[in-house]
Amino acid sequence: MNRDHTKSLLVILAVSVSTVLAALPTKAQTGVRSPLANTVLAGYGSTTFSAINNDKFVSNFTASVSPVILYSMGSDFLFETELEFGLSGQVTTTSLEYAQIDYLGFERVVVIAGKFLLPFGVFSERLHPTWINKMPNAPVLYGHAHGGVAEGSLMPVLSDAGVLVRYNLPMNNEWTLDLSGWVSQGPVLVSHDDEGDGHDDEGDGHDDEHAGKTGASVETNSVAEIEIPQIGFGIAFDDNNKNKMLGGRIGFVHGPTFEMYVSGFHAMYDPENFLDLIGGNLAMELRRGPMELRGEAILLKQEIQTENGFEFMNSVGYYLQAARRFKAFEPVVRWGHLLESTIMDEVVRSEKKLLALGLNYWIDATIPIKVMYEIDFDGTDRFMVQWAFGF
């Protein structure tokens, strides 16, 4: 090797060594706690225009923002929270969507404590953020989804305080079992006095939205002299009974093309621990390139005291949604159906059928403009435009 080579070798070695040294301090910086440095700000916001023509034409603009704050404590703990600020009637509403500590130290198990989105189906937990949901409102099953919802849903987006454990069980290279189980405060009986103003001025579902109540009794509170108690989810922070909600979900995941989830929960909702509330959910998703099909069905059994004793009110609903991307455009069709709710063969809530036709324009992967027309076969059609932003 000649002199030239030795020189260039030395130069290059020097460069290499300094690269290594330059890289080291970032790895070696420990022992300084800086909450801001370990914090990530994320979240989403949206503006929604909604119009209905119910004898008179009613339209309104609304906006909401949901900041997400993540704070990592070492590699094993994560604190995550989402606040939600919205406009409803004459007030600004705030809510704590979730606030949880995740323990991530195990290979296949995640332990979560705090207030979290319940893994009952997938819409509540995964799809309701406005930059993710392909429609400007929630499917007919759910009563809370930023910017509007059809009245008379089965339940709000479910979030509750308690403990959640997840287990990832691989079947083979392709399939994974995604298991979750939780214990939480559970639902409560809502007395008729603490119901907000009880009506929905703009027809956008906001009154139910912020109180977190199921719409199980919105249409009729008393049919054939049967009182149907209203249930509040995720609002029982001084629980009304010692009974907790127990729930779980089994998911069969073949990412990213196929997923199927079966979930269920049980709770008592009255102060005396008599009245059962049972929920079941089947959810499915199919993805092929730019195509996405999904659906979710819920069975809700609410026990009610009648003159003849205890009876179950059964409510069933489902929705199906298909979407396809054509470059930045995405047409979406969603069919939602709540079947008649009955108790002792008596119809206590009439059925509801909604067909929503939408077209989305994706300015960016997290910035859709969604235009939707929703046909209500037994009520008033709705037109919505929503601009959402995930950050």
Next chain:
Amino acid sequence: MKRITSLLIVMLTLSISGLAYGQDPAEIAEGAKAWAKNCTRCHNARSPMERNDRDWATIAAHMRARANLTKTETRMIVAYLQMMNGTEPAAGARADNDSTQSNIAAVLEAGNANKRTDIRRSAVSSHYR
């Protein structure tokens, strides 16, 4: 001989700075696969360019808790995202999910993570239009 020596020297430099970068190429390749398998399940793929290395570690933990991923999968995805966020896209570039989807395949085909820049180039150009 001179050529060969220079080549050797360049390779030495690259491998040493590669070590300094602290990423295992095999792990990055696995991370690309795990990313393609999981990160488009619930929402459009988020561009790796969106966040710096530290943010990705935190966000991946967030997604792990949400999607029930394993610790190893999550670590590999983080390695992949941290590698992918290193190249600036052209000015005014925007994430394009369609091409992201179709080019995830290209990224995976590139497969061999030793060709770091190749993967990076093909992936980044596929993320942005």
